[in-house]
Amino acid sequence: MFKDLTYQLAIMEYMLAPMEKITDSSFRSICHKYGADLTFTEQIRFETLVKKTKSALERIRIPDDTPTIIQIMGKDEEKLEQFLKDFSPEGGFKGFNLNLGCPSQSYVRQGIGSAMIKRPTKVKRMVDMIKTYDHNVNVKLRLGVNFTEKKEKVYLKLIEKVEADFFIVHARYRSESYEIKADWSVFPECVETGKAIVANGDIITQEDVEKMKEIGCVGVMIGRTAMNNPLIFGQLRNLKLPSLESVKKEIAELQKQRN
Ligand SMILES: Cc1cc2nc3c(=O)[nH]c(=O)nc-3n(C[C@H](O)[C@H](O)[C@H](O)COP(=O)(O)O)c2cc1C
Known part of the structure; x- marks a missing residue:
């Protein structure tokens, strides 16, 4: 599996x-059908997953072969281990993503989400x-x-210290809103670490993707554009595609079947 990836x-x-x-799984399946290589579940704390409630387990369910990474976050390493011991992969599960990007104030106060970026030793242990x-x-x-942490390049220190398959860099610091354009100038130095870097933040057009290829990124991650246009991946790859309206219906149908 690692070799494939x-x-x-x-x-x-x-x-x-x-x-x-x-x-959700329906949205992910349809995005994959029309061009996305890899999809991610929405974030959930592993401290919540170990409680095994129906709603928590539903968030990480992978009902088909869509290549899916389960995104987890948290800080209690014992709980992480407990979760991993009980976890059995299903469907198109391809691995885990650790979320060090969540900007929520309450998470940052608890030392998780984007507050973990400056804790590379702990992140390394978890990975x-x-x-x-x-x-x-x-x-x-x-x-x-x-901004101070960005200036101190805490993101580079983390990328250098942690051995993960790849690093998705959302090129904003925590308190930056979406109105401020993502700072793509950080991508070249991330790539220079020799680690596999996936660019994220305001990537929309084929020119944007070309730019990321030139920089040496191994992937692009797309959020808000896909939310309104799940065909974006196929459009970027020049695939032959159905209408947006019919694809939105397809997602709604699948959601009905799966809920
Ligand atoms: C409605 C919404 C929900 C999001 N939820 C998550 C999440 O659960 N986990 C995460 O890592 N990022 C989350 N993000 C951030 C996106 O994954 C992505 O990093 C961000 O939107 C920047 O990419 P874009 O410019 O292509 O939208 C969310 C963003 C939006 C708009």
């Missing part, structure tokens, strides 16, 4: 971003633990909690 990453991987309340259970693991991060 590395092979795909050597070309250009098109990834659907995790989006809470949007990227290594996931690997001991024989799972692929990648990391999604912002540039830091604030």
Whole structure:
């Protein structure tokens, strides 16, 4: 499985971003059908998953072969281990993503989400633990909690220290809103670490994708554009596609069947 992923990453991987309340299994399946290589579940804390409630388990359910990464976050390493011990892969499961990008104030106060970017030793331990259970693991991060952390390049220190399959860099720091354009100038130095970098933030057009290829990124991750236009991946790849209206209906139909 790891070999497959590395092979795909050597070309250009098109990834659907995790989006809470949007990227359920139906949305993921249809985005994959029309061009996304890899999809992600929306974030959930592993401290919640170990409670095994129906709603928590539903969030990580993969009912078909759509290539899917389960996104988890949290800080209690014992709970992570407990979750991993009980976890059995299903469907198109391809590995885990550790979310170090969540900007929520309450999570940051608890030291998780984007507050974890400056804790590379802890993140390394968590990534290594996931690997001991024989799972692929990648990391999604912002540039830091604030401008000072960005200036100190906490994101680079993390990428350098942690050994993950790839790093998805959302090129904003925590307190930056979507109105401020993502800072793509950080991507070249991320690529220079020698690690596999997936670019995220305001990537919309084929020119944007070309730019990321030139920089040396192994993939692009697309969020809000896909939310309104699940055909974006196929459009970027020049695939022959049905109408947007019919695809939105297809998602709604699948949601009805699966709920
Ligand atoms: C509605 C919404 C929900 C999101 N939920 C998550 C999430 O669960 N996990 C995560 O890592 N990022 C989440 N994000 C951030 C996106 O994954 C992505 O990093 C961000 O939107 C930037 O990419 P874009 O410019 O292509 O939208 C969310 C974004 C939006 C708009």
